Amino acid sequence: MGSLVIITGTPGVGKTSVLNKLAKEAEKEKIALRIVNFGTTMNNLLESSGNNVHRDELRKQNLGKQKAVQLEAAKLISKMKNHYVLVVDTHMFIRTSVGAFPGLPEYVIKELDPSMLVLIEADPEDITKRREKDQTRKRDAQTFQDVESDLEWGRKTAAACAIMTGAPVSIINNEEGSPDNAVKQILDMIKEVI
Numbered sequence: 001m002g003s004l005v006i007i008t009g010t011p012g013v014g015k016t017s018v019l020n021k022l023a024k025e026a027e028k029e030k031i032a033l034r035i036v037n038f039g040t041t042m043n044n045l046l047e048s049s050g051n052n053v054h055r056d057e058l059r060k061q062n063l064g065k066q067k068a069v070q071l072e073a074a075k076l077i078s079k080m081k082n083h084y085v086l087v088v089d090t091h092m093f094i095r096t097s098v099g100a101f102p103g104l105p106e107y108v109i110k111e112l113d114p115s116m117l118v119l120i121e122a123d124p125e126d127i128t129k130r131r132e133k134d135q136t137r138k139r140d141a142q143t144f145q146d147v148e149s150d151l152e153w154g155r156k157t158a159a160a161c162a163i164m165t166g167a168p169v170s171i172i173n174n175e176e177g178s179p180d181n182a183v184k185q186i187l188d189m190i191k192e193v194i
């Protein structure tokens with residue numbers, strides 16, 4: 001069975017760009033790696049039951065519904081483990097109208113059974129700017145303080161995940177303008193868990 005690596009980062013941290021580069025680098029180095037986006041998996045599950053929800057509307061759905069689809073997505077993703085490194089692109093928590101909803105609660109992380117967790121961070125000023133600029137997503141209006149609190153909450157929930165699974169957590173800084181450093185650090189760690 002291949003290994004599973006969870007990669008998280010608060011919105012605006014540059015996670016998607018880092019992951020795109022990671023896929024290219026892995027290919028160059030002939031490392032069998034596959035990336036699966038947790039939100040997309042949830043969306044696809046909803047779509048197959050006739051529910052078309054925009055990815056940025058998912059967090060606004062009824063919490064019970066989010067939890068049910070979340071668990072279904074985790075089960076589906078855990079079945080994708082194969083003879084490659086399965087990288088799961090997700091979130092430590094999701095801001096909902098009723099508070100911080102864990103992206104990796106016990107029932108999800110036990111299904112995924114990761115070898116390693118990566119938390120991507122960036123300078124809070126850069127994150128705030130990226131959130132403001134990003135026209136491709138329906139981001140909620142957020143202040144610098146919200147971003148700082150998201151970073152703090154990300155670390156706390158990451159620590160909880162480490163305790164629940166025994167998997168190590170590393171915090172990777174995605175410096176503005178040089179995502180290659182973050183990609184290299186992640187790829188080097190992936191090589192250790194293959």
Ligand code: AMP
Nearest residue numbers: 038039055058059070090091094103104
């Ligand atoms: P993303 O494109 O990675 O920002 O994810 C889009 C949306 O998918 C998020 O805003 C959440 O609503 C949902 N999502 C992603 N990962 C999880 C998770 N582990 N648990 C619950 N919802 C998730």
Ligand code: MG
Nearest residue numbers: 011015016017
């Ligand atoms: Mg993203």
